[in-house]
Amino acid sequence: MPDAPRFFDTRPVRAIRTAASHGQPMDRLRITGGGPLAGEVGVAGAKNAALPILAATLLTGDEVVLENVPQLADVTTMGRLLAGMGARLSREGSRVVAKADAIGAAEAPYELVKTMRASILVLGPLLARFGQARVSLPGGCAIGARPVDQHIKGLRALGAQLQIEHGYIVAEASRLKGARIVTDMVTVTGTENLMMAAVLADGETVIENAAREPEVVDLARCLNAMGARIRGAGSDCVVIDGVERLHGATHRVLPDRIETGTFLVAAAACGGDVRLTGAAPETLEAVLDKLRQAGAEVEAGADWVRLRARGRPRPVSLRTAPYPGFPTDMQAQFMALDCIADGVGRITETIFENRFMHVLELQRLGAQIDIEGSTAVVRGVPKLSGASVMATDLRASASLVVAGLVAEGETIVDRIYHLDRGYDRMEARLAALGARIERLK
Ligand code: UD1
Helix, strand or coil, X not given: CCCCCECCCCCCHHHHCCCXXXXXXXXXXXXXXXXXXXXXXXXXECHHHHHHHHHHHHHCCCEEEEECCCCCHHHHHHHHHHHHHCCEEEEECCEEEEECCCCCCCEECHHHHCCCHHHHHHHHHHHHHHCEEEEECCCCECCECCCCHHHHHHHHHCCCEEEEECCEEEEECCCCECCEEECCCCCHHHHXXXXXXXXXXXXXXXXXXXXXXXXXXXXXXXXXXCCCEEECECECEEEEECCCCCCCEEEECCECHHHHHHHHHHHHHHCEEEEEECCCHXXXXXXHHHHHHCCCEEEECCCEEEEEECCCCCCCXXXXXXXXXXXXXXXXXXXXXXXXXXCEEEEECCCCCCCCCHHHHHHHCCCEEEEECCEEEEECCCCCECCEEECCCHHHHHHHHHHHHXXXXXXXXXXXXXXXXXXXXXXXXXXXXXXXXXXXX
């Protein structure tokens, strides 16, 4: 470990607060639309599994080895957050080694939490292992209010005392005690936080109405490899038998289903023949179904997906829902596909109340979209026309890239630091498939 390249830096948080992305804040993408996509691209590990699993390394002082960790701005931010507390992390390619044997301050500062809400995931592990935590409240978010009341309610049920002081959740517990928790709604990071808290609690915890997302299952798999006793992950009832301590382990992060879906939608929109390797098609059924409805030919094996498409897509209507329903993180990309479909698609967002920020930008490219409450009615047009657009959040950025790839002429996508949070060098990988796309510094 001593010779391994550094994964994070230990500059004071103030110095790094504006450096949360790999690219520069002003980077843009220039896309010249047209042309089909063809070729093969490898899928990275799942961001939304890597983040809770990195937080879970706080649960032991032993070394945890993680494979298939994606190279993303959000992963770097989580690394900085852990390092700021005293954890030692190193990275070589997609392999990260973490050791939390000298945690000094059990604290997640506002400067990092405000750039990445998933920072809240350190709350459960810190409280479980150290009996205390000070984690900034995330505040508002571009896609909706996104409160963390369920995390707080669940931890209180486990016997923790939590107060809000000066914008921070200040939490304390001697040893958490197993309890039955029923969450008011299905929450992914809420389920993960409570699961991580409960692994070291005294006795049995039952989480009902648990999120069934594959990333929750992957986290449970990693925790069990570390000595936890969790069963039922992937169902809506997760049962955790608390243990005294966890130990080191090696875990491979599951493939990113949203990245996979985004590349597939791009190919369905542009036409062509694209094969994605290192994927987990069984986690993508709702998305593959919709791609077939759009007229694409989709074939899948154990760890690959191939999509072939020609001509204008057929419109698809969909409604986002917790897993195994259609993922909200794929909603914006499918809206871009509907923009050029031969007919009318209706897209209903049920998870986040403000997740249509991409609509106004898609309209700048010539899309015809009307918003009716939580439904966007998309009337497909034969052609979009390139323009300058601005990304507002991670998946909105991905939808603008898809739209830019099919639009006639040049599209400039501004503020792509959002894109860099969740996609590793997306432009290079699309270019390898034949897209005309480049990053402007
Ligand atoms: C996770 C994903 C995000 C995805 C989302 C929904 C990570 C790091 N992020 O976010 O990419 O879009 O799931 O699939 O995994 N809610 C509350 N109170 C709470 C918790 C949630 O009201 O305490 C609400 C939220 O505002 C939202 C809904 O529940 O309306 C679902 O949110 P949740 O599943 O918690 O999303 P995240 O875990 O933040």
